[in-house]
Amino acid sequence: MNECYLGIDIGSISTKGVIIDNDNNIIASLYSWTEGNPIEAVKKLIKNLKKQLPNNYQIKGIGTTGSARKLIGLMLDANIVKNEITAHSVGTLNFYPDVRTILEIGGQDSKIIIINNGIITDYSMNTLCAAGTGAFLSSQAKRLGIDIEEFGEMAYKSNNPVKIAARCTVFAESDLVHKAQIGYKIDDIVSGLCKSIVLNYLNNVGKGKKIIGPIVFQGGVSKNIGVVKYFKEILNQEIIVDPNSHLMGAIGIAILARKNKIGKVYDLNIKDIKFEINGEECERCSNCCEILKIYKNDELVDAWGSKCGREFK
Template structure:
């Protein structure tokens, strides 16, 4: 069983001997990682048979050490290692991993299934998932619907994406100009991509 406890979400994955995912669960951490882990464990336990045996537990994410202690994990790995190993397992010839997390964004460069370089953005929330999460809340849109709505836009509008404060004021201004939600959401996505490429991925050789 793998447990990924981040600032925004807590995720569980249960795999069998053939590395097939047999159960998975997504929960909001809501600033309470211990409570999220306890809730997740109870939910996973309710989904499996009483005679099923969990042979090993691994933890990752920003609260990996806390969670590892709580569940007596067999393995505790940082997100860079976990992402690189998982990506290489699923796509053996992978060369670049792009991750947009709740509080940080990462790029991982892989050669011969080994992470050889990486970069992270932990200074500002503008280039992270929480940036989109906050803007979705302001527009009264569920984050799970964000992408689908953005893809319906016929065109996007330019949104200041370097700072969440500027983005909010820019969004209000664009709404006053008559742009619809889909166009604004598409603009927010493009703003985050530009932020990511200009900061986290700057100077990196991005290969497919």
């Protein structure tokens, strides 16, 4: 029986899962949409991954990362639950040991990680605004009636990107509308949008950071060749985009699950497990904490969110 490890990255927009073996080779992988329901998304993801997994493998470790990491970690009884920054770095370092800068643009957040000699030395994440993330791109694509998969290609073709004020998503959108109304070609507008994402990213997240090559670009937006093109142009450096760039967080957490295995074997029979979350407002003091109660098969397994550390069991 061969050992393998499952890593799941549950983001705001997409859910990524990979299964790796002891040598970090990918045995199974899937990129799917979260659609606002992480529990269902993970159930579907695991069903699919199980089909891909050959019979002679057993899962010896599970790791979760991404914004729903804690919830899914509890649901799957994961042996490691880690933040995205660490997971992404571990994943990337596995493929590119001499990487110096990781650019990552996801659905809701974007981050930059600076690496020196294989260890993280600095990082930053967007804080206030989502201008310059995947969610903004996809909402604009929808508004312009373009398929998000074609978006990058359209942007790549154009050589005349429109200037767009992208400090803030709302103003960027009004600027986009304006540019369309005065008759710019749609290719140029799309291209300008991709460029504005890059500029916004470098001005906010990358502010004050020294970007040194080799640079690896990942996250969902790295699949957009238009954005990659402008990163190359503006940074004037080579940008590496791995074929698995969208899975890097999941790969990283799978590697961490392997390193932290506890000897348990997971069977992944979660299809029939009833997992329910109840949100309620605690009324014991005027903090009015939002308490999340998590039930597994109608049994309370955990509760989060109280500021005072109130016990629920």
